[in-house]
Amino acid sequence: MTEKIPAHYGGEPIREDVLGYGSQSIGENEKEAVVEALDGDYITRGPTVEAFEERVADFVGVDHAVATTSGTTALHLAGRAAGFGDGDEVITTPLTFASTAHAATYCGATPVFADIDPHLRSLDPEAVREQVTEDTKGIVPMHYAGQPADIEGLLEVADEHDLTVIWDACHAFGGRWNGEPIGAQRDMVMFSFHPVKNITTGEGGMIVTDDDELAERLRRLRSFDMDYTPEGHEEEPWYQVTEGLGYNYNVTDIQAALGLAQLDRLDDFKRRRDEIISQYDEAFANVVGIRTPPEPTESEPMYHLYAVEIGEGFGCDRTEFVNAMHAENLGVQVHYVPLHYHPYFREEFGYEQGDFPKAEAVYDGLVSLPLHAEMDDADVDDVTTAVEALQTYHTE
Numbered sequence: 368m369t370e371k372i373p374a375h376y377g378g379e380p381i382r383e384d385v386l387g388y389g390s391q392s393i394g395e396n397e398k399e400a401v402v403e404a405l406d407g408d409y410i411t412r413g414p415t416v417e418a419f420e421e422r423v424a425d426f427v428g429v430d431h432a433v434a435t436t437s438g439t440t441a442l443h444l445a446g447r448a449a450g451f452g453d454g455d456e457v458i459t460t461p462l463t464f465a466s467t468a469h470a471a472t473y474c475g476a477t478p479v480f481a482d483i484d485p486h487l488r489s490l491d492p493e494a495v496r497e498q499v500t501e502d503t504k505g506i507v508p509m510h511y512a513g514q515p516a517d518i519e520g521l522l523e524v525a526d527e528h529d530l531t532v533i534w535d536a537c538h539a540f541g542g543r544w545n546g547e548p549i550g551a552q553r554d555m556v557m558f559s560f561h562p563v564k565n566i567t568t569g570e571g572g573m574i575v576t577d578d579d580e581l582a583e584r585l586r587r588l589r590s591f592d593m594d595y596t597p598e599g600h601e602e603e604p605w606y607q608v609t610e611g612l613g614y615n616y617n618v619t620d621i622q623a624a625l626g627l628a629q630l631d632r633l634d635d636f637k638r639r640r641d642e643i644i645s646q647y648d649e650a651f652a653n654v655v656g657i658r659t660p661p662e663p664t665e666s667e668p669m670y671h672l673y674a675v676e677i678g679e680g681f682g683c684d685r686t687e688f689v690n691a692m693h694a695e696n697l698g699v700q701v702h703y704v705p706l707h708y709h710p711y712f713r714e715e716f717g718y719e720q721g722d723f724p725k726a727e728a729v730y731d732g733l734v735s736l737p738l739h740a741e742m743d744d745a746d747v748d749d750v751t752t753a754v755e756a757l758q759t760y761h762t763e
């Protein structure tokens with residue numbers, strides 16, 4: 368006899384309100400900071416953006432941070448700054464959000480997928496090595512769920528072939544690898560500050576780098592590729608010229624004020640996320656058929672997602688698991704439908720299902736359970752109870 372009948376099979380949902388898989392946490396300090404910013408001289412990119420950039424650069428231990436309007440535009444700027452263009456190939460993971468590959472596609476380069484290391488769920492350096500051709504210009508690895516990818520192995524491949532590396536660290540802000548913060552790795556590392564990420568500015572992104580020239584290019588491209596003080600026009604203060612195809616990816620002081628206030632809470636966010644992860648790990652240790660996230664070895668991740676794999680022995684497959692959780696009002700999600708399944712990448716670049724068997728096998732079981740700093744112990748309990756009840760229903 369099971370104590371709780373899963374809602375999917377006729378029982379009562381475990382909760383009335385929906386618990387999302389991710390959520391922002393906005394406190395009074397953030398609200399005050401935003402109101403204060405609105406009273407400032409600038410509400411577009413001004414001194415608060417600069418302060419936010421400096422604080423992030425200090426935090427990750429690099430010389431430059433360039434704020435932009437989203438993780439997606441950060442990838443676009445980074446691809447442009449890296450010089451990706453027509454005829455170039457850029458190697459990336461299929462198990463990611465589409466924007467990761469757009470560091471290449473927005474610039475006219477070809478995204479070349481390589482299979483993943485199923486343990487870390489991110490690019491396998493050996494698979495990357497196999498995809499390198501004379502047209503390969505860069506690599507865009509992604510730190511899946513906040514777990515650092517094989518940074519050492521991937522940098523080795525980049526060194527062998529003189530490739531630019533853009534780390535998609537959208538999930539990984541606040542984490543560390545091998546004693547150094549995520550963000551300190553070459554050539555560029557980018558973050559997203561979307562509301563479900565580790566800190567938020569509403570929408571927003573940031574690129575960090577130690578390379579002076581890349582930083583200069585990123586700043587120029589972010590603002591129309593404009594030279595505001597061109598040589599030979601010193602007597603004409605109005606004379607500003609566009610030197611190339613730039614963008615308006617400027618963030619506002621309002622967003623930066625929110626970002627600074629969120630940074631003050633980063634340690635608390637990490638502590639709470641870690642507590643929830645320990646509670647999940649403990650609850651699922653004896654549940655057959657659930658693979659929990661990898662134990663970190665040389666890293667201290669700040670996990671953005673708690674992504675499990677539903678496998679043999681659980682009692683139902685991933686599709687049924689997701690629908691059963693939704694019936695309980697638990698907003699689980701799947702990260703991600705592999706990019707080579709998407710019409711855009713299939714039609715434009717000729718990929719098809721079957722091309723990356725390891726990414727596909729991981730995808731088949733993947734589910735992200737709710738994880739965010741606003742969750743209390745009762746929320747965590749709802750998730751673990753619902754998962755246990757589902758298994759019991761199927762196996763007893």
Ligand SMILES: Cc1ncc(COP(=O)(O)O)c(C=O)c1O
Nearest residue numbers: 437438439464466467537559561
């Ligand atoms: C891995 C990854 N890359 C890129 C992005 C794009 O970031 P944004 O939503 O800030 O444009 C996201 C966010 O959804 C992401 O998860």
